Structures are given as structure tokens and as C-alpha cells.
Amino acid sequence: MFISNAIPRGIIYHRVIQDLRRLAKSLFLDLNKSPQIAQFEDEFATYMGRKHCIAFPSARIALYYSLKSLKLSEGSEIIMPPITIKGILDVVIDLGLKPVFVDLDPETLCFDIDLLRKTIGDNTKVALITYLFGIVPDIEQMVRVFKAHNVYVLEDFSQCLDGMYNDKKVGGFGDIGIYSASSTKTLDTYGGGLLVCDEVQTKQNMQAAQGELFRSKRLSLINKIIIDLIRNLATTRLIFSLFTFPFIRIMARMRPGNMLKHTGERNKEMIKTLPVEWFLSYSSFQAEMGGKWLKEVHQANKRRVKNVLEIKQRAGNTNFPKGTDRARNIYWRLLAYFDEPYRAQAHLNKNGIDTSITSLELISNLSAYPTQGITPVAKNICNNGLFIPCYPSLGSKDIDRICHALNSYSV
Numbered sequence: 001m002f003i004s005n006a007i008p009r010g011i012i013y014h015r016v017i018q019d020l021r022r023l024a025k026s027l028f029l030d031l032n033k034s035p036q037i038a039q040f041e042d043e044f045a046t047y048m049g050r051k052h053c054i055a056f057p058s059a060r061i062a063l064y065y066s067l068k069s070l071k072l073s074e075g076s077e078i079i080m081p082p083i084t085i086k087g088i089l090d091v092v093i094d095l096g097l098k099p100v101f102v103d104l105d106p107e108t109l110c111f112d113i114d115l116l117r118k119t120i121g122d123n124t125k126v127a128l129i130t131y132l133f134g135i136v137p138d139i140e141q142m143v144r145v146f147k148a149h150n151v152y153v154l155e156d157f158s159q160c161l162d163g164m165y166n167d168k169k170v171g172g173f174g175d176i177g178i179y180s181a182s183s184t185k186t187l188d189t190y191g192g193g194l195l196v197c198d199e200v201q202t203k204q205n206m207q208a209a210q211g212e213l214f215r216s217k218r219l220s221l222i223n224k225i226i227i228d229l230i231r232n233l234a235t236t237r238l239i240f241s242l243f244t245f246p247f248i249r250i251m252a253r254m255r256p257g258n259m260l261k262h263t264g265e266r267n268k269e270m271i272k273t274l275p276v277e278w279f280l281s282y283s284s285f286q287a288e289m290g291g292k293w294l295k296e297v298h299q300a301n302k303r304r305v306k307n308v309l310e311i312k313q314r315a316g317n318t319n320f321p322k323g324t325d326r327a328r329n330i331y332w333r334l335l336a337y338f339d340e341p342y343r344a345q346a347h348l349n350k351n352g353i354d355t356s357i358t359s360l361e362l363i364s365n366l367s368a369y370p371t372q373g374i375t376p377v378a379k380n381i382c383n384n385g386l387f388i389p390c391y392p393s394l395g396s397k398d399i400d401r402i403c404h405a406l407n408s409y410s411v
């Protein structure tokens, strides 16, 4: 059956025309103008309510230098989320640290606080808190637990820009906050890792690290813009309905039971050395867009959260994570749990709604790496949590269709 107005599972947070303009400009504009980078760093720090921001090429590289500057001895333990991108684990291993995985709370998608208390030991030196899919846990309590044990706290708020706890933005609770401005994020500047902090010493260390990076390369930037452009085109409504969605459905028929992720298998091998391309500076070209697009984040978030609240209210029998009191979740993605995700995905597909499980890796379960963890809740989030479309551009008819599909799915 052809569905004339299929709903993609996600979007790129800028318009196709913006990508096209940026692509044209990226061919000749200067990439290395320091004052523009400094200006955007100031704007982002102010937006976050933090004193300083230092821009890196990616979140993983911001993490790399944050950890490196702590000068921890080999084998020091870092408490890690079991779900994130593999690159985060790669930098931890490269620095000789030992990842310790703490399983997640299914309602907040962040560390289970009781397990956390049991896991912290004398050798725990750092913790990386990650706000998965834009849900905020009781971060005050969590940071208190870490600080009672003298643990240095990093927050990865890549999926939760604007999320709050007790009216304070996440990314502002730990020693350092890190945001990835990569493709599909709510502030996407064709890549980037924005580190925020308050300590002058941290700022100086990070600026010194920033100075070690290689100059930005035009080709690398163009490549990122083209990837965004292709994703953007593939998810515009008309193209998605005419080509992308039918293609997804054909693939689903050809490979039944193998389509939950939709992104193909990624390489799960451990890398020997961090690639040189990871160390190319954040460009002034990206900073300039960051400054412009930062102004749009708040409104887009408001519309998406409104959509989520409506879907959650009208599809009351669907099993969504409950979150916690005093949190303002941002729902970069709206996760719903299903006992039979393949069947739920097929049902939503039949109603013209595209869904997938997360493309993030269950990094606690990578056999090629020296350390694994027993994290059944995280495994369930990866395997049984489907993303329900909720982005700002959905119209009221789309929301009707999503609610109807969820309500007509029989468990």
C-alpha cells in the first residue's frame, strides 16, 4: 500500500535550503576565524548559565581532553553509561582508564541510583552522566552521591539541550558539561563538541588543548554538510513518502525481523589509535551557524515537548518511561517500550509511521573491548524501546495518526 503522507521517525533540525546555502558558502568562506569561535563560545556559555565554553570538533574529543587534563593514573575507574556512541568508549580506553558500567533506571534512562551507590569504590575517579533521549533524572541526588565520594563529574547533555532539573539546565550540575552538535541533534552545527565549565583552571586547560588541534579542513566540513543534506532530503515529507518509506518497507519485507535499527550494522571492533581526523578544530563557519541556530532551539523544543505531552496523554496505555518529578524533559526522542517491538514497528509502519530502536551502541556489551558489564535494563532499552515521532514540525493530523496507531496496537 502506498502511503501519501508517511511520517519519518526523525528530522534534521534545519531546512534543506539552509543546508544548500551552507554547502555553497562552505566552498569559499574562511574556516579559521578565532573571534567568531570565541563569540559563539560566549553565547553558548551564557545560554547554558555557565561561565565558560570551549569548542571542540566533537563531544568525544571534548571528553578526551577533559579526562586527559585530570592526569589520572592508568586503570583509574570511570563510571560510564552502558548506552552511548562507541567513540566515547574509544577515548576512555585510549587514555588507559577502566570503564565501569552501571545499569540504567528504566524510568529515567540514567544510572540506577542504588546500583550506583554499590558500584562506586576507592578507585572511582570520574563519572560520565548521559541524559539519554532527553530525559532528566534526579541529577541533584546523583551528583551528591558522586561528590560524597570525591568523584569528578562530567555530563553528556548531547541529547538534552535545554533539559532542566529544579529550573537549572542540565550540563550545569557537574564539573564539566559536554554537548555534541552533531547531525540530528537539536542544535546541529555539522558536528562539534561544546564543553562548558565554571572553573578558570579548567577553562585554561581546555583552551590549551584546543590550541593543540589541527586546522579545520574544508573537505571534512563539506562532507558533514552533504550527509546532513542527504538525511534532510530523505526525510522531507514528499521524498520520504515517495521514496524513503517505500524503500524501508521493501527492505523490511526482504529482511523480516532485521529492520529495527534501520541504520545497518556499525563496526564494533576496538580501534587501535584515535583517528587523526578526530583532531581537526571546530571551525568559525560552524560557530557562525551555531550563533544563529541557537536562537531557534528553545521554540523548537517547546513545540516538541507539547507534542510529546499530547501523545502521552492520548495514548495513555503505551508504556513510556515515567521520568522524575521536578525535571523538565526535552524528549529529543520519545521512547516507548514494547514487549514485541517488531510487531509494534510493523503496526506503526502499516499506519504510515516510521519507527526504529536507537542507533546508539550497547557499549557495555562489546566483546572486542577489555571490559563489559551486566546491564539488562540497558539491553532492554536498546532492544525494546521504539522511537515514536514527536518532532516540532508534526501537525495535528500527524499527532492524531500517531495516537490512533498506538491506541489500536493490541498487546
Ligand SMILES: Cc1ncc(COP(=O)(O)O)c(C=O)c1O
Residues within 6 Å of the ligand: 057, 058, 059, 060, 061, 084, 085, 087, 088, 130, 156, 158, 159, 180, 181, 182, 192, 193
Ligand atoms: C549521547 C551522545 N554522546 C555523544 C554523541 C556524539 O558525539 P560526537 O560529537 O563525538 O560525535 C552522541 C551522538 O549521537 C550522543 O548521542
